[in-house]
Amino acid sequence: MSTCLVPRLAVVGVGLIGGSLALALKAAGAVGEVVGIGRGRANLDKALELGVIDRATQDLAEGVRDADLVFLATPVLSLTEVAATAAAHMKLGAILTDGGSVKGSVAAAIEPLLPVGIHFVPGHPIAGTEKSGAEAAFATLYHGRRCILTPTAHTDIGALDLVRRVWEIAGSSVVLMDVEKHDRILAAISHLPHMVAYSLVNAVGSYDRYEENILEYSAGGFRDFTRIASSDPTMWRDIALTNRDALLEMMERCEAFFAELKEDVRNGEADKLYEFFQRSKELRDAIVK
Amino acid sequence: MSTCLVPRLAVVGVGLIGGSLALALKAAGAVGEVVGIGRGRANLDKALELGVIDRATQDLAEGVRDADLVFLATPVLSLTEVAATAAAHMKLGAILTDGGSVKGSVAAAIEPLLPVGIHFVPGHPIAGTEKSGAEAAFATLYHGRRCILTPTAHTDIGALDLVRRVWEIAGSSVVLMDVEKHDRILAAISHLPHMVAYSLVNAVGSYDRYEENILEYSAGGFRDFTRIASSDPTMWRDIALTNRDALLEMMERCEAFFAELKEDVRNGEADKLYEFFQRSKELRDAIVK
Numbered sequence: 001m002s003t004c005l006v007p008r009l010a011v012v013g014v015g016l017i018g019g020s021l022a023l024a025l026k027a028a029g030a031v032g033e034v035v036g037i038g039r040g041r042a043n044l045d046k047a048l049e050l051g052v053i054d055r056a057t058q059d060l061a062e063g064v065r066d067a068d069l070v071f072l073a074t075p076v077l078s079l080t081e082v083a084a085t086a087a088a089h090m091k092l093g094a095i096l097t098d099g100g101s102v103k104g105s106v107a108a109a110i111e112p113l114l115p116v117g118i119h120f121v122p123g124h125p126i127a128g129t130e131k132s133g134a135e136a137a138f139a140t141l142y143h144g145r146r147c148i149l150t151p152t153a154h155t156d157i158g159a160l161d162l163v164r165r166v167w168e169i170a171g172s173s174v175v176l177m178d179v180e181k182h183d184r185i186l187a188a189i190s191h192l193p194h195m196v197a198y199s200l201v202n203a204v205g206s207y208d209r210y211e212e213n214i215l216e217y218s219a220g221g222f223r224d225f226t227r228i229a230s231s232d233p234t235m236w237r238d239i240a241l242t243n244r245d246a247l248l249e250m251m252e253r254c255e256a257f258f259a260e261l262k263e264d265v266r267n268g269e270a271d272k273l274y275e276f277f278q279r280s281k282e283l284r285d286a287i288v289k
Numbered sequence: 290m291s292t293c294l295v296p297r298l299a300v301v302g303v304g305l306i307g308g309s310l311a312l313a314l315k316a317a318g319a320v321g322e323v324v325g326i327g328r329g330r331a332n333l334d335k336a337l338e339l340g341v342i343d344r345a346t347q348d349l350a351e352g353v354r355d356a357d358l359v360f361l362a363t364p365v366l367s368l369t370e371v372a373a374t375a376a377a378h379m380k381l382g383a384i385l386t387d388g389g390s391v392k393g394s395v396a397a398a399i400e401p402l403l404p405v406g407i408h409f410v411p412g413h414p415i416a417g418t419e420k421s422g423a424e425a426a427f428a429t430l431y432h433g434r435r436c437i438l439t440p441t442a443h444t445d446i447g448a449l450d451l452v453r454r455v456w457e458i459a460g461s462s463v464v465l466m467d468v469e470k471h472d473r474i475l476a477a478i479s480h481l482p483h484m485v486a487y488s489l490v491n492a493v494g495s496y497d498r499y500e501e502n503i504l505e506y507s508a509g510g511f512r513d514f515t516r517i518a519s520s521d522p523t524m525w526r527d528i529a530l531t532n533r534d535a536l537l538e539m540m541e542r543c544e545a546f547f548a549e550l551k552e553d554v555r556n557g558e559a560d561k562l563y564e565f566f567q568r569s570k571e572l573r574d575a576i577v578k
């Protein structure tokens with residue numbers, strides 16, 4: 001890049017998601033200065049030390065003041081309050097965007113708060129790990145991933161275009177999607193699997209028929225399968241609270257399949273069991289072809 | 290190894306489990322000749338080509354005749370019939386062992402069939418991948434894994450000792466365990482997670498509210514989480530049929546945790562959700578320390 005797309009970027013919440021976007025844009029030469037904003041000093045110092053950000057502040061109003069683009073990457077429930085304060089102190093024409101995992105409630109809460117001249121683009125990179133904090137951030141997190149942007153009737157076209165370019169520079173392919181559709185699809189492919197993994201680990205880990213910890217016997221399969229149950233509890237509490245209806249729909253769907261399978265196990269239905277497993281294997285294999 | 294522990298090994302079912310034991314013992318110089326026995330010619334030819342076995346036959350009786358050790362590595366439901374034929378043709382003093390994922394029903398079915406002078410040691414290596422067939426086998430599959438042997442009141446001590454040494458040479462640490470305990474622990478840490486993964490993939494993969502295949506949006510988390518849903522349907526049908534009671538107990542346990550979580554989501558119970566996720570994260574993180 002010879003031109004600098006974002007002269008000053010402010011990242012609110014310099015964790016895995018915020019930190020990785022900063023690193024990706026720095027690696028591409030697409031940002032001038034990166035200001036990191038957070039509540040705790042320890043994480044900000046770590047981010048400075050690792051070169052994720054160039055300047056740090058715990059004062060949100062001051063941190064966003066001169067930014068051309070403000071990226072909010074704090075847990076979903078905190079986004080509204082953070083957006084309200086940020087938007088009140090941003091310069092005219094600046095763009096606000098976010099990476100929150102739920103979009104409907106976020107867009108609905110933030111849009112009415114925006115002063116005239118501040119543009120908001122709701123977004124969600126489909127990338128992540130179970131790690132948290134500035135230390136978890138890395139420049140290639142978004143490479144080859146999708147980033148979903150969910151513009152609403154109020155979204156400014158120029159702002160949308162800039163945010164799209166930002167994610168493309170970070171290595172992602174950008175998909176535009178209706179907020180409601182985003183929340184339902186994510187409930188299915190991401191939020192439900194996390195609920196399932198958390199339940200499974202609690203069910204197995206608290207099984208106390210034997211004295212030893214039976215998880216000690218688990219092999220690679222169990223460890224891979226339950227990796228997502230190590231994800232940050234605050235992040236997932238917020239997702240469960242803010243995408244409730246779509247998540248409940250998917251949880252009920254999954255319960256019905258599980259109950260069907262349980263009945264087949266109970267009744268020793270050899271053919272039905274085979275078909276159930278075979279269908280699942282075909283669906284799974286189709287996505288990793 | 291300067292002495293050869295097993296002059297002639299017969300492997301019935303030269304797939305992931307049988308083939309990997311053959312390769313591990315060959316790599317350690319612990320076997321003389323390895324005879325592979327299977328139903329289909331294609332898999333046996335592949336096994337010969339890859340050097341997994343030295344000789345192949347589709348005739349079980351002939352294949353086991355001169356073997357010192359016969360390892361059964363076919364799906365659980367086939368083990369009884371295969372064991373009956375094998376035991377009837379093995380030489381006096383030879384040892385029969387298996388790698389089936391369920392032990393109670395297998396040991397109970399096989400022991401009454403054994404001619405005098407044929408020793409049976411039920412076993413189960415806690416290692417695996419979601420791949421099948423001779424091509425999936427590799428010499429280090431058992432490195433650093435546990436292998437559970439479940440001797441019964443009828444198990445010969447000398448035979449148990451030899452089978453233990455075989456698995457140790459293959460790289461595993463051997464644990465002796467009661468059959469019933471084995472089946473309950475495996476129901477928890479392996480069989481339940483597979484049922485959960487199969488149900489989840491079916492629930493999500495058949496969700497058709499939108500025209501496109503929503504699995505296309507899934508990122509790394511979903512793929513890792515559902516990898517075990519690619520496992521062989523025959524193998525898992527057999528496990529579900531033969532470890533029914535222990536599996537049902539765990540499925541009901543998991544259902545109860547999932548139902549609790551669903552109620553917390555429905556009622557917007559922020560603190561309970563946080564605690565549920567936090568407890569799970571602690572349990573999960575404790576096993577990968």
Ligand SMILES: NC(=O)c1ccc[n+]([C@@H]2O[C@H](COP(=O)([O-])OP(=O)(O)OC[C@H]3O[C@@H](n4cnc5c(N)ncnc54)[C@H](OP(=O)(O)O)[C@@H]3O)[C@@H](O)[C@H]2O)c1
Pocket residue numbers: 012013014015016017018037038039040041043044073074075076078082099100101102124125126127128129130131132133134136232235
């Ligand atoms: N992890 C994923 O896989 C993933 C994927 C896509 C989207 N997301 C979304 O991205 C956002 C961030 O997730 P993450 O994984 O990057 O989390 P993270 O690594 O924990 O980072 C969040 C950062 O926000 C700060 N923070 C937390 N609460 C705050 C608050 N109330 N006000 C201001 N700052 C706060 C934290 O630092 P201080 O505690 O020092 O303030 C922390 O550094 C969430 O909305 C999440 O839903 C996550």
Ligand SMILES: NC(=O)c1ccc[n+]([C@@H]2O[C@H](COP(=O)([O-])OP(=O)(O)OC[C@H]3O[C@@H](n4cnc5c(N)ncnc54)[C@H](OP(=O)(O)O)[C@@H]3O)[C@@H](O)[C@H]2O)c1
Pocket residue numbers: 301302303304305306307326327328329330332333362363364365367371388389390391413414415416417418419420421422423425521524
């Ligand atoms: N995969 C795992 O993670 C894992 C872990 C521990 C234990 N186990 C247990 O190990 C055993 C083998 O599993 P695997 O993963 O190695 O399966 P696999 O890769 O599919 O191998 C099984 C082999 O057995 C042969 N076979 C299948 N049905 C047969 C029958 N009725 N009679 C004779 N041969 C038959 C098959 O070849 P042909 O079709 O050509 O006969 C195949 O090569 C199972 O009992 C399983 O429960 C598996």
